[in-house]
Amino acid sequence: MPWGFLLLAFAHIPPNGDFVSVLLFGGMAALAGLGLPLLDRKARRRLGESAWREASGESPALPFGSVHSRSRVGWRWRPLAACAAVALALYVWFVLQGHEALIGVDPLAGFKF
Known part of the structure; x- marks a missing residue:
């Protein structure tokens, strides 16, 4: 879900470009971008170090990364x-x-003539 918010935010900042849009979508991008490592840290504390290494070794950070690996x-x-x-x-x-x-x-x- 954070990846989806990150993509949505980055897709909407360039075409809108006004101050309010940059605040809204930039904040959404920052929240999603910072949320990924924070969620990992929270899961590491909850699971413990050994269980976290085992779980994180099976699931990559990039979407669909396990298919390629x-x-x-x-x-x-x-x-x-x-x-x-x-x-x-x-x-x-x-x-x-x-x-x-x-x-x-x-x-x-903007692309229609």
């Missing part, structure tokens, strides 16, 4: 590819129509 991927790519295709289709719809319909602002307004 395994030597045998084979069939594991199919569900990931299907989810990625659905996510891409939803993203394209949201950028082209959904953002304006749901939020009221066309993100591509």
Whole structure:
């Protein structure tokens, strides 16, 4: 979830660029960016050092990093590819129509002639 907030914030700072947007999305980015190591530290205290090393060794900090670190991927790519295709289709719809319909602002307004 912090990665999602971080991406959302970084995607909204450049197109908006006004002071209020920079405060809102910059604060969101700072909270998400600082939240990642703080959540790790909290989990380390809760689990203990040995359990934390075991758990953190299996889960990378980057999203989908464990898929790339395994030597045998084979069939594991199919569900990931299907989810990625659905996510891409939803993203394209949201950028082209959904953002304006749901939020009221066309993100591509500056690109239309």
